[in-house]
Amino acid sequence: xxxxxxxxxxxxxxxxxxxxxxxxxxxxxxxxxxxxxxxxxxxxxxxxxxxxxxxxxxxxxxxxxxxxxxxxxxxxxxxxxxxxxxxxxxxxxxxxxxxxxxxxxxxxxxxxxxxxxxxxxxxxxxxxxxxxxxxxxxxxxxxxxxxxxxxxxxxxxxxxxxxxxxxxxxxxxxxxxxxxxxxxxxxxxxxxxxxxxxxxxxxxxxxxxxxxxxxxxxxxxxxxxxxxxxxxxxxxxxxxxxxxxxxxxxxxxxxxxxxxxxxxxxxxxxxxxxxxxxxxxxxxxxxxxxxxxxxxxxxxxxxxxxxxxxxxxxxxxxxxxxxxxxxxxxxxxxxxxxxxxxxxxxxxxxxxxxxxxxxxxxxxxxxxxxxxxxxxxxxxxxxxxxxxxxxxxxxxxxxxxxxxxxxxxxxxxxxxxxxxx
Amino acid sequence: xxxxxxxxxxxxxxxxxxxxxxxxxxxxxxxxxxxxxxxxxxxxxxxxxxxxxxxxxxxxxxxxxxxxxxxxxxxxxxxxxxxxxxxxxxxxxxxxxxxxxxxxxxxxxxxxxxxxxxxxxxxxxxxxxxxxxxxxxxxxxxxxxxxxxxxxxxxxxxxxxxxxxxxxxxxxxxxxxxxxxxxxxxxxxxxxxxxxxxxxxxxxxxxxxxxxxxxxxxxxxxxxxxxxxxxxxxxxxxxxxxxxxxxxxxxxxxxxxxxxxxxxxxxxxxxxxxxxxxxxxxxxxxxxxxxxxxxxxxxxxxxxxxxxxxxxxxxxxxxxxxxxxxxxxx
Amino acid sequence: xxxxxxxxxxxxxxxxxxxxxxxxxxxxxxxxxxxxxxxxxxxxxxxxxxxxxxxxxxxxxxxxxxxxxxxxxxxxxxxxxxxxxxxxxxxxxxxxxxxxxxxxxxxxxxxxxxxxxxxxxxxxxxxxxxxxxxxxxxxxxxxxxxxxxxxxxxxxxxxxxxxxxxxxxxxxxxxxxxxxxxxxxxxxxxxxxx
Numbered sequence: 001x002x003x004x005x006x007x008x009x010x011x012x013x014x015x016x017x018x019x020x021x022x023x024x025x026x027x028x029x030x031x032x033x034x035x036x037x038x039x040x041x042x043x044x045x046x047x048x049x050x051x052x053x054x055x056x057x058x059x060x061x062x063x064x065x066x067x068x069x070x071x072x073x074x075x076x077x078x079x080x081x082x083x084x085x086x087x088x089x090x091x092x093x094x095x096x097x098x099x100x101x102x103x104x105x106x107x108x109x110x111x112x113x114x115x116x117x118x119x120x121x122x123x124x125x126x127x128x129x130x131x132x133x134x135x136x137x138x139x140x141x142x143x144x145x146x147x148x149x150x151x152x153x154x155x156x157x158x159x160x161x162x163x164x165x166x167x168x169x170x171x172x173x174x175x176x177x178x179x180x181x182x183x184x185x186x187x188x189x190x191x192x193x194x195x196x197x198x199x200x201x202x203x204x205x206x207x208x209x210x211x212x213x214x215x216x217x218x219x220x221x222x223x224x225x226x227x228x229x230x231x232x233x234x235x236x237x238x239x240x241x242x243x244x245x246x247x248x249x250x251x252x253x254x255x256x257x258x259x260x261x262x263x264x265x266x267x268x269x270x271x272x273x274x275x276x277x278x279x280x281x282x283x284x285x286x287x288x289x290x291x292x293x294x295x296x297x298x299x300x301x302x303x304x305x306x307x308x309x310x311x312x313x314x315x316x317x318x319x320x321x322x323x324x325x326x327x328x329x330x331x332x333x334x335x336x337x338x339x340x341x342x343x344x345x346x347x348x349x350x351x352x353x354x355x356x357x358x359x360x361x362x363x364x365x366x367x368x369x370x371x372x373x374x375x376x377x378x379x380x381x382x383x384x385x386x387x388x389x390x391x392x393x394x395x396x397x398x399x400x401x402x403x404x405x406x407x408x409x410x411x412x413x414x415x416x417x418x419x420x421x
Numbered sequence: 422x423x424x425x426x427x428x429x430x431x432x433x434x435x436x437x438x439x440x441x442x443x444x445x446x447x448x449x450x451x452x453x454x455x456x457x458x459x460x461x462x463x464x465x466x467x468x469x470x471x472x473x474x475x476x477x478x479x480x481x482x483x484x485x486x487x488x489x490x491x492x493x494x495x496x497x498x499x500x501x502x503x504x505x506x507x508x509x510x511x512x513x514x515x516x517x518x519x520x521x522x523x524x525x526x527x528x529x530x531x532x533x534x535x536x537x538x539x540x541x542x543x544x545x546x547x548x549x550x551x552x553x554x555x556x557x558x559x560x561x562x563x564x565x566x567x568x569x570x571x572x573x574x575x576x577x578x579x580x581x582x583x584x585x586x587x588x589x590x591x592x593x594x595x596x597x598x599x600x601x602x603x604x605x606x607x608x609x610x611x612x613x614x615x616x617x618x619x620x621x622x623x624x625x626x627x628x629x630x631x632x633x634x635x636x637x638x639x640x641x642x643x644x645x646x647x648x649x650x651x652x653x654x655x656x657x658x659x660x661x662x663x664x665x666x667x668x669x670x671x672x673x674x675x676x677x678x679x680x681x682x683x684x685x686x687x688x689x690x691x692x693x694x695x696x697x698x699x700x701x702x703x704x705x706x707x708x709x710x711x712x713x714x715x716x717x718x719x720x721x722x723x724x725x726x727x728x729x730x731x732x733x734x735x736x737x738x739x740x741x742x743x744x745x746x747x748x749x750x751x
Numbered sequence: 752x753x754x755x756x757x758x759x760x761x762x763x764x765x766x767x768x769x770x771x772x773x774x775x776x777x778x779x780x781x782x783x784x785x786x787x788x789x790x791x792x793x794x795x796x797x798x799x800x801x802x803x804x805x806x807x808x809x810x811x812x813x814x815x816x817x818x819x820x821x822x823x824x825x826x827x828x829x830x831x832x833x834x835x836x837x838x839x840x841x842x843x844x845x846x847x848x849x850x851x852x853x854x855x856x857x858x859x860x861x862x863x864x865x866x867x868x869x870x871x872x873x874x875x876x877x878x879x880x881x882x883x884x885x886x887x888x889x890x891x892x893x894x895x896x897x898x899x900x901x902x903x904x905x906x907x908x909x910x911x912x913x914x915x916x917x918x919x920x921x922x923x924x925x926x927x928x929x930x931x932x933x934x935x936x937x938x939x940x941x942x943x944x945x
Contacts, residue, residue: 002777004773004774004776004777004778004783006770021533021536021537022529022532022533022536024529049536050536051532051533051535051536053528053529053532053567054567055525055528055563055567056559056560056562056563056566057559057560057563059521059522059525059559059560060522060525060528060559060560060563063518063519063522063525063526063529063560064525064526064528064529064532065529066518066522066526066529067493067516067518067525067526067527067528067529067530067531067532067533068529068530068532068533069529069533070516070526070529070530070533071491071529071530071533071534071537071539072533072537073529073532073533073536073537075529075533089519089521090518090519090522093518093519097518138810165812167786167787168786168812169812171786171787172784172785172786172812173769173770173773173774173783173784173785173786174773174783174784174809175777175782175783197491197514197515197516197530198514198540199488199489199490199491199513199514199540199542200540201514202511202512202513202514202515203514203515204504204509204511204514204515204516205515205516205517206494206504206516206517206518207504207505207506207507207509207517208500208501208504208505208506208517209506210505210506213506213507268812269812271809271810271811271812272810272811272812272813274810275810275811354813354814354816355812355813356813356814356816357811357813
């Protein structure tokens, strides 16, 4: 049924259709609306046979889900930002134990400085934890990916994160087609766990594993991810057949057939880039965009096939590995290893800095002239940075730079873009 | 199991001669039908109080539930010595997740059991004092305040033994640990620190809280049995000597545990809905010195010139417990 | 694509206004995207929300920097932030005020604008009259339907009644209707005047 609803609501309705049995909730902006909506649905008994548990921390949220999943219940939670760091130990643990938990990440920056706005630093910090990570481009896809995520998680016995841009998607009212219970039931079978805490068949789960076997256990996690490379496109195909629309898959190409310049991005940024690409196409530029939905497993072969005929690749990413540069770019460069395609990284949108078509077009035009550095920072206020560096040089006790920069900017108040106020 | 006063006890140990009782009056551990939930062959040290405590507690819980117990274990000695991959001593469904989340994982299992039916299974979470009073404290408090249907058992050996005897918030004052060495002007652990988790558990007004000791097997089993008959969040804090960490003889584990009780340093009591409802009255109080002397972690208090001031301060703690909990037999 | 930017203060229903606009557009079978300016804003702090309306899927996710229409829920913001940033003289302006543009000191600024496209409406007073609370968002949406011609008043009213249920919804819709009619009348007068 078509609805004009908030992204968080759409996600909650999709999760509800998946018949979750245990939902753990802890508030953190910007994912909170999702668990609020689910809590209400459980209380109104719109979701039947489901425990909604208000826990005391994100660490507990995922830990409760670990327990409920190990006891055979379909388990869900959601978090963001500091929350995923606070539960980091349990994130690795859930994957190591092979528990098919589904978790929404309302992508948000990580402090300090504290910042509630969108970027991808949070889920990227857990990219090697053994979870599958799927990034949603739109709210329709965010809803649809959750339905696929439970199926994927339970077929592989591997936890899945669905990454949804905080505020930009979670708080946006959009048109979303919410499927029927019958459609979802036909796609997502009952949860049949591969391991379960059962008093009739006692097993020990989570034993200590020494050097003689740890390596193999870890390799098997990699094997699951390799299997996911096959399963993710299959599930997306089946989804298209049953629901009549595209969602998920490893990657998607847009206007790439004859493209000389191909942009690579994740999440909601892709929509803005598509509009920028259309504008540039009209002006005669041969440019396209590849959207990576499955960041873990990283689809090296698919990315290579999509990019290898381009003259250049620009990776626009909302995350930043301090001290080296791009994170998505690393995977893209690995995918293109041995080819001669130059790959540029543009770090953009950190901490909610708006990524505008105007800036993107400027970036892509520079790329077409091969006038980019390997590592670029889109709309970074260089002058502000340089003034702060100079100030720090002048005095030893320069104080906190975040506050100094805010003071500097306040002095130039008119320069603040509206959305950043 | 009913409890009845038994008049025979062996000198020095008070241990009840089970064989002289009728079959259904015997302790679970003396019963041929005990489940050996934590089976033999594990890798605990000689004289390990925690291994004893865990077997007593889980076997009693198994008997109380018709063998329907799922256990969640925090990281720690109990977890490590019981499950060296690919072996396991656990005869029951058992899971270890992390050091600090046993209470939360158990809450999750309890939630799943409510939804899935669960064949009448009951959940126990267990951990050492570090996993309970320190790193797992947040999850423990959350489990308590939500009144999740979990019995949490803390096996308190008063330090981080698995990592090599470091101080925890359950380490008593003056005790030597690897991070409170017996050096300097105030050797051992600092006075005026630590926390009493049974009292904190009571402050959550959960339906059942108890302390127990491996020295008092029948009392321990009775408390576990009672706890398994109650729904909601329950907490049992069991004092379990550690020969390695305390520097005591493996053969003295029960004796030392008993001296902790009989000196008043480790009061045994039960609390229902936040109120103390029963306490174990001391029949023959002993000075704390008798308890301290058997442990090398307190050796710096004795020697050529005993530290009478510190010993007196520890005695004062015992005296306060006796007053606070009403331990002195009338 | 038609892009709207709404300015107001926390507690005035700025974000809800954008959401209701998007719902009204959806109701008419159009595509719409509404979103707030993303902040942990408290009561009274300046808040911005956006709404895009189009006949095809809206993909872009950037904030609305060049709006076609501006709704100002709180005129005290005029001197606080750059309200008119990115608005071309062809754009629409609706300000919640009992005063005229001249009285607000905007006479000079609006000289280049089409006077049929700019209007003030006493939305707070209308809200007090019909709803009993100074929540100007619904009345302004009625005014917006009149001034922009983007949406039918009926779909705006339905969106309002969906957001505020029962009597409150009807009262808000009534406030919106009076604003709608007042703005239509003002536009007619302006046309006659011109």
